[in-house]
Amino acid sequence: MAVQKLPIAKAINESLRTALETDPKVLVMGEDVGKLGGVFRVTDGLQKDFGEDRVIDTPLAESGIVGTAIGMALRGYRPVVEIQFDGFVFPAYDQIVTQLAKMHARALGKVKVPVVVRIPYGGGIGAVEHHSESPEALFAHVAGLKVVTPSNASDAYWMLQQAIQSDDPVIFFEPKRRYWDKGEVDTEAVPADLHKAVVAREGTDLTLVAYGPMVKVCLEAATVAAEEGTSIEVLDLRSISPLDFDAVQKSVEKTRHLVVVHEAPVFLGSGAEIAARITERCFYHLEAPVLRVGGYHAPYPPARLEEEYLPGLDRVLDAVDRSLAY
Amino acid sequence: MAVQKLPIAKAINESLRTALETDPKVLVMGEDVGKLGGVFRVTDGLQKDFGEDRVIDTPLAESGIVGTAIGMALRGYRPVVEIQFDGFVFPAYDQIVTQLAKMHARALGKVKVPVVVRIPYGGGIGAVEHHSESPEALFAHVAGLKVVTPSNASDAYWMLQQAIQSDDPVIFFEPKRRYWDKGEVDTEAVPADLHKAVVAREGTDLTLVAYGPMVKVCLEAATVAAEEGTSIEVLDLRSISPLDFDAVQKSVEKTRHLVVVHEAPVFLGSGAEIAARITERCFYHLEAPVLRVGGYHAPYPPARLEEEYLPGLDRVLDAVDRSLAY
Amino acid sequence: MTVDSAASTGAARTPRKRTAASKTAKKSPGRTAAAKGKSDLVQLLTPEGERVKSTEYDTYVADITDDALRGLYRDMVMARRFDAEAVTLQRQGELGLWPSLLGQEAAQVGSARATRDDDYVFPTYREHGVAWCRGVEPENLLGMFRGVNNGGWDPNTNNFHLYTIVIGSQTLHATGYAMGIAKDGADSAVIAYFGDGASSQGDVAESFTFSAVYNAPVVFFCQNNQWAISEPTEKQTRVPLYQRAQGFGFPGVRVDGNDVLACLAVTRWALERARAGEGPTLVEAFTYRMGAHTTSDDPTKYRADEERVAWEAKDPILRLRAYLENHTDTGAEFFTDLETESETLGRRVREAVRGMQDPDRMAMFEHGYADGHALVDEERAQFAAYQASFAEEGA
Amino acid sequence: MTVDSAASTGAARTPRKRTAASKTAKKSPGRTAAAKGKSDLVQLLTPEGERVKSTEYDTYVADITDDALRGLYRDMVMARRFDAEAVTLQRQGELGLWPSLLGQEAAQVGSARATRDDDYVFPTYREHGVAWCRGVEPENLLGMFRGVNNGGWDPNTNNFHLYTIVIGSQTLHATGYAMGIAKDGADSAVIAYFGDGASSQGDVAESFTFSAVYNAPVVFFCQNNQWAISEPTEKQTRVPLYQRAQGFGFPGVRVDGNDVLACLAVTRWALERARAGEGPTLVEAFTYRMGAHTTSDDPTKYRADEERVAWEAKDPILRLRAYLENHTDTGAEFFTDLETESETLGRRVREAVRGMQDPDRMAMFEHGYADGHALVDEERAQFAAYQASFAEEGA
Ligand SMILES: Cc1ncc(C[n+]2csc(CCOP(=O)(O)OP(=O)(O)O)c2C)c(N)n1
Ligand SMILES: Cc1ncc(C[n+]2csc(CCOP(=O)(O)OP(=O)(O)O)c2C)c(N)n1
Numbered sequence A, B: 001m002a003v004q005k006l007p008i009a010k011a012i013n014e015s016l017r018t019a020l021e022t023d024p025k026v027l028v029m030g031e032d033v034g035k036l037g038g039v040f041r042v043t044d045g046l047q048k049d050f051g052e053d054r055v056i057d058t059p060l061a062e063s064g065i066v067g068t069a070i071g072m073a074l075r076g077y078r079p080v081v082e083i084q085f086d087g088f089v090f091p092a093y094d095q096i097v098t099q100l101a102k103m104h105a106r107a108l109g110k111v112k113v114p115v116v117v118r119i120p121y122g123g124g125i126g127a128v129e130h131h132s133e134s135p136e137a138l139f140a141h142v143a144g145l146k147v148v149t150p151s152n153a154s155d156a157y158w159m160l161q162q163a164i165q166s167d168d169p170v171i172f173f174e175p176k177r178r179y180w181d182k183g184e185v186d187t188e189a190v191p192a193d194l195h196k197a198v199v200a201r202e203g204t205d206l207t208l209v210a211y212g213p214m215v216k217v218c219l220e221a222a223t224v225a226a227e228e229g230t231s232i233e234v235l236d237l238r239s240i241s242p243l244d245f246d247a248v249q250k251s252v253e254k255t256r257h258l259v260v261v262h263e264a265p266v267f268l269g270s271g272a273e274i275a276a277r278i279t280e281r282c283f284y285h286l287e288a289p290v291l292r293v294g295g296y297h298a299p300y301p302p303a304r305l306e307e308e309y310l311p312g313l314d315r316v317l318d319a320v321d322r323s324l325a326y
Numbered sequence C, D: 001m002t003v004d005s006a007a008s009t010g011a012a013r014t015p016r017k018r019t020a021a022s023k024t025a026k027k028s029p030g031r032t033a034a035a036k037g038k039s040d041l042v043q044l045l046t047p048e049g050e051r052v053k054s055t056e057y058d059t060y061v062a063d064i065t066d067d068a069l070r071g072l073y074r075d076m077v078m079a080r081r082f083d084a085e086a087v088t089l090q091r092q093g094e095l096g097l098w099p100s101l102l103g104q105e106a107a108q109v110g111s112a113r114a115t116r117d118d119d120y121v122f123p124t125y126r127e128h129g130v131a132w133c134r135g136v137e138p139e140n141l142l143g144m145f146r147g148v149n150n151g152g153w154d155p156n157t158n159n160f161h162l163y164t165i166v167i168g169s170q171t172l173h174a175t176g177y178a179m180g181i182a183k184d185g186a187d188s189a190v191i192a193y194f195g196d197g198a199s200s201q202g203d204v205a206e207s208f209t210f211s212a213v214y215n216a217p218v219v220f221f222c223q224n225n226q227w228a229i230s231e232p233t234e235k236q237t238r239v240p241l242y243q244r245a246q247g248f249g250f251p252g253v254r255v256d257g258n259d260v261l262a263c264l265a266v267t268r269w270a271l272e273r274a275r276a277g278e279g280p281t282l283v284e285a286f287t288y289r290m291g292a293h294t295t296s297d298d299p300t301k302y303r304a305d306e307e308r309v310a311w312e313a314k315d316p317i318l319r320l321r322a323y324l325e326n327h328t329d330t331g332a333e334f335f336t337d338l339e340t341e342s343e344t345l346g347r348r349v350r351e352a353v354r355g356m357q358d359p360d361r362m363a364m365f366e367h368g369y370a371d372g373h374a375l376v377d378e379e380r381a382q383f384a385a386y387q388a389s390f391a392e393e394g395a
């Protein structure tokens, strides 16, 4: 059946399954992706159905995982790599930044390295250190990479399809705290462009820009605000590099107020770039400075404090109020 | 003699020498820092004078260098680590981000890891790939690190002294294309606060914010602009984390125009944060959006194109003109 | 943390000078063995609890009296009891996660009791038994798994570093620390724990290189518990792990990780090498993770229960108990007293955890920096004002 | 890139099926040698140019006729000549930098000539001699050192990957590529070059782990040229590097890197192991960097000239010349012709470099992405408009 109601984790699993079925060059690799099906069960059942040769349990070495994936891509494969948690991508950072991101340009376009790096990211799951981070800006700043993140099951399915089909390396951030949120997935739909933002809710008074796990929070904020008479437009960015500034601009030209929300620390987070660029593009439209709600300049706190650290409904609405009060 | 005219590289050398002399816990380590004195001769003569035990040629492994430096810091040493070029810091990125940056907080303040990571950075020296990058935003986004960069010999000497004395890990970016620019160093002066910006030139019409290698370009731009009747204030940030927003704000409240210049790619570069935050702080003061001049979203180009890629006088003045034309 | 200091906490640190034993370490046996690439498993106590003679290692445990053996037994039982309590607390929702050491008590207690107070220990996240022997308050280990902090003890109190979660990272810290010891001219040593999975990380290889090149006094203690979450050791290596060391120029030796006496002997030997200036050693403790990887894990997905059952026969505690019962005059009272004592520990830990307060929300702005940071100050102030605004509303 | 394909460029790719030789590789000598930890240097040609018998490796060069030897000699001379020209061009300001291969010709030519066209090569930044044998247009190597590009050839034309500057990275790419070959069921193999310094990088260790675990058909060819810029090999390891492999479960062998015949034989053996499904091999070519690290380097700061002088006596080209002169009917004409040919190469390269155009400034916006990127499009357009504004001003 083409339309199913699936949790995000399962939508990703289905997307991987589709990719493995339709393209023999697609590989899935990572720590514990085989029999265990990944620590989040995202790759559940894939090794059983596609064999150890295509769904590969790797040694515990992230640089090795990405580095060998690059080699396999050079050989014509399309590896989809899983990094177990956000905080464990850094041993692979060198391979991602100096090799994966630059190899196509280095070769003047003569080789392609279509590697997808899947990273469950973000907090809110009560985990220990290194399991709750949002390092997307550290990848988006680097030319040669594309960085995307779905917020719902349908996007999870389709954006991963598109990421795998892309000839560019794609860092695919998965909002782990939303893995079990269900949504409709139409596997025969015509998906939106991978790198375009979508309006998740229309509104007229203020624009909330978010992506991944924060879209849900922003939609809730919009609902609450609506009850209070404020009409909020929620934009789901979906892609952080490239970032759909046109869509943000269009919304802001209408609403004249912009608040950006992400879990990552505010300082040099993607909100900084959005604020800078939208202010440039909409200097005469903005009635208030772009406000940002995000993490603090502190290591991600222990789980018992994460609700204080993470942008929640109250902090988003506070920023909305401050923006509208200008 | 207390006052000397020194090139930046030599000022750093003197600063390391002073540190080695005054604190037996200070160590210098890195690839080729010993007999060779580093590929830029910044550590010239130090091993000869302080021995192999304190000026340590390391195996060729950046993660190992930073990781063992952390261990030595836990033992009470104050290692000053050299990364040979900007593009080679990434193998150490994991140790820097997950260990060095977080260990003090992880231990609830019970341990300190006073490691300085010196990184010659930036382009303009006609080098091959990986030798001309400006990755400062990738460190400044990470809580737990401090990120500084001098633009002249006196700051090179003093800021390194302060970085070594700091109990926090400091990423010390050295503007390699300026290594041979001379300036006066007073080794008995009372230095400015490590994390405060300084006004490098006063002006009234527009503020240029820069750091490291771009300060010189901005000062030149200010000179040219002055001839054309425009009075530019140039702010040398010196510290990127923390970033002295108060100083920028103060200047912008006066000039009402701000242009930020750095070599790093504009997208998610430190200019984004400055633009976002200063717009928030100075929303009613700014007569133009904050403009940014920097690198493009492309891998650092081959040397023959770097002058096109790097912000130069013309591009800075163009931004000045655009800002003032608002 | 010598064997005799059976008291679990707060042992005063007593640095020692080089002993005669350490000076003779040069001619010690395992070194030659390793150089020969000997693949034997060092074992001093069979699974049935019979003492095996070892011309090579017996000298390293010659001082171990029956009392000392009982001390080791007690350590293992206490560690297991503590661990079981933590698993229960996790099930009850008091902890977010717990990585159980079940099955690895001998590897941890044997190696830890070989260390001196002035040695330094760099653990992974599973070294609860080592922490116990080092004198870390057991409840302090639970804070990070409850989510109230990221490391709840002062590493310098017991020379026991914080748990490190990013696999392999700590081996470099251990090496650097050991390099520092060498610089200081001290004769203490460092022990770095890591797992079979960790052996694949580049950092571990780099720590081997650095420690060999600088001849750092560090013992790499690899607990090969056969699994890295769901991956068996074959996914990390195709030869026994202890052999890895040879190619870096230092000896590696495989010890029965479920034999506390052998672990003690081999680690003592390795630490003495370190003290004697002979540089690093790799000890592979061949053991088994009897439980799940953590309380979040479901091992039925990837391993047959027979495997665990087979390893149960090699249980580290049972074999020492068999030895104590059959070859010493340890009375039944010792075991019942110990059970009482361990139950007391369980209760104490349970109460301590339940009484653990959530940190104040402002704590998240603390300790990011030792010397302060303007942005943190700004954000702290904004956050405080924001919180205060609710209070005002409420008022 | 077999020995017979002496033509330097554009050799057609001729994949071969598994040969009898490769099937018998299991019993091959070096493997046992390595397993035994044999430290002998494999040498087939002494520095004086005398042929040394080797029961182990002679079979691997049994097909090497005098003509083939002359081919190898020619390769080395051409590589050296090309290299010298590049050094000169750097001095003249035509190149920004040049890493000379001087002294490493035998290691490079011997190993490269062991590869088949359908094998794949992952070089560092110094494998000019390998590039030559693979048929890469020499002038293409110069682009990145002139600063006109970051890699001036299509890797798939000669199965010769781009130069990799970040030390050690390419060993993982090589391993992944080899894993892909295995997946394809092809019988080609991969050779990964790296230096003594690189052996310390975590990536290299991880490539050893991955290649061993997946039994990937890859040969790790380490040119131990004694120096990593200013650091002697002792700063990277305290035992011979070829031994590193054992601890990862595959053989390592040390070959005289200045003996082109031995390098050919040992690499053939290793490649046949790979083709036969026996997995990775580490070859350490013991050689010497006779020049500076790069044209930017000043070796007088850190090494005694006597060392270089001593190694001159082991020059790879001189020893083969001695052999050719003393043991074959190679006439003087061969050498004079070759000199002419190499001078022609020098001239051609010189002219090609001088004629190399700077790239168009818009090129910096190209190839960042295969599928395009909105921000790049925007910046490209802005930049073009900005440039056009000068044209307008000028007009
Ligand atoms: C760099 C990194 N990658 C992945 C993980 C996730 N992870 C936690 S424990 C573990 C397995 C570790 O296995 P091993 O080293 O054998 O130790 P054990 O858990 O068996 O004690 C993994 C993959 C991590 N913590 N760090
Ligand atoms: C990750 C990294 N760190 C540092 C450098 C700078 N660097 C370039 S070559 C070199 C020495 C390499 O030595 P070796 O591996 O022995 O190769 P060789 O140059 O001798 O051929 C160094 C340190 C680099 N390119 N990459």
Ligand SMILES: [Mg+2]
Pocket: C195, C196, C197, C223, C224, C225, C226, C227, C228, C229
């Ligand atoms: Mg394990």
Ligand SMILES: [Mg+2]
Pocket: D195, D196, D197, D223, D224, D225, D226, D227, D228, D229
């Ligand atoms: Mg070398």
